[in-house]
Amino acid sequence: VQNVGNTTDSYDLLTSKLPGTALTTTSITGSGLTQGSNPDSARLANVAANATVTVTVHYNVGSGGQIFGAVVAATFSASSNASFHFDEALLNEGLPTYGISVAPYADTVSHPAGTNYTESFTVQNLSNVSDSYDLLTSARPGTALTITSITGTGVTQGANPDSARLASLAGNASAAVTVTYAVGNVAAGTIDTLVFTARSVTTPASSDSGKLVLTVVRPSLTMGKAVSPNGSLAPGTVLSYTLSVTNGGSSNASGVALVDTLAAAVQFKVGSVTTTLPAGVTALVQYAKVGDTTWTYVPASAACSAPAGYDRCVNRIRWQLQNPLSYTAPDNAGTLHFVAQIR
The missing domain is CATH 2.60.40 (Immunoglobulin-like)
Structure with missing residues (x-):
């Protein structure tokens, strides 16, 4: 279980059997894990940002039951007449997973009016397959910031300067993206926020964002x-x-x-x-x-x-x-x- 967030988090661990005619979950164990009142659930507490924890599920197979597939548990026991069909080909076989991380999650700067200011974001493909990403920016409320370009290796600027496409980022790889922006001639103390979002082209529901909070400063x-x-x-x-x-x-x-x-x-x-x-x-x-x-x-x-x-x-x-x-x-x-x- 990997926490791909930027803060510590805890997780409910839940197991189920479909259709449940042979398997019985006996326990869920691991560092930082507390077994629930039933053996098929547990709580994994306080996983640090970007940390990974190994969780082990223990289960039994009932009399006469059969299981097909790869080994999925550290311990295995079977009652009489139960058989296990091990398919070696499934050991290296996995379904595609999709995930994305943008860093920094939040940054702050102070600038006077001017052009050619830059902020660098890192887009990480947490998937196990290559994916492309739509890079979208916005200014909220937009009283000071104007996006002028989005650049980086593998990045193609869109028709408007506030969007681009990052193509074919390999699984688990990262790419540096530079957002260039201008600060308008507005009053000192004006606060504006640049929001940078990377959205999976394959699975648009998968996205992550980082932001830059700008405070306008001026000499007097x-x-x-x-x-x-x-x-x-x-x-x-x-x-x-x-x-x-x-x-x-x-x-x-x-x-x-x-x-x-x-x-x-x-x-x-x-x-x-x-x-x-x-x-x-x-x-x-x-x-x-x-x-x-x-x-x-x-x-x-x-x-x-x-x-x-x-x-x-x-x-x-x-x-x-x-x-x-x-x-x-x-x-x-x-x-x-x-x-x-x-x-």
Whole structure:
């Protein structure tokens, strides 16, 4: 008796005789087994997932009875005049059995909006003969997930991306199937479930399913800017600007870029840019002047008639983070600093 489920289970073991003119069941035995009040039934308790237990049925054949077929019990006794007809050909003969298992039974992931996410499922043919399987997917309730393809060795995509056919999987063999899906641009915290079902082509009543529970996550950036000193200040005053960025969302923020435009009344101090960023995060600093969209300008001392050490041509500064900004404190924040002077 094999438990092909993914959790521990117990089993009622029942025997019967058809038509019952010769056989009498005397007991049912095995590890973890408790005999019932009658010898023809028992209980097999707490079989672990994917575990196998050997059960032995003991029986008698009455006087004058005859049995045809293969040996089916560990012990055998017969009363007088009973005979047993042993057919050696039946030892290796078996009727086809059909069964299927899909793993993982349940999985969980968190993703932001995007494409080309994948989940791998294993389809196992528990039969003793080759079988083919219809591979069916669905999204419940379908608010975030869209299936884009089902692929794998021996898999042929159906007319729609949410179905396919796995052909000629040998008995007791397994096949890896990859489901590719996209996550829509929906609110953070949205939950959607991908259900993957493999159904026998030969016996459609035989099927198994696995599922993937998706939680949508999103970054959420807040930015601030401060200057010191502030208020009504005289020309020549040196100003220290600090920009801050914080990711308060539920996923890392990729491709973050911050642009600050300098007021016409100030001039940029060459070489004053500094950054304070989490470990593993760097920033590319670029500059632009009025009318420039290439971000290739290089600040120079006294440019555009500025005093030495300053550049009046610079009117925008861009910081491009070269690595994702985490959503986990304290690695979810950074500061950017530069100096300018009032003309």
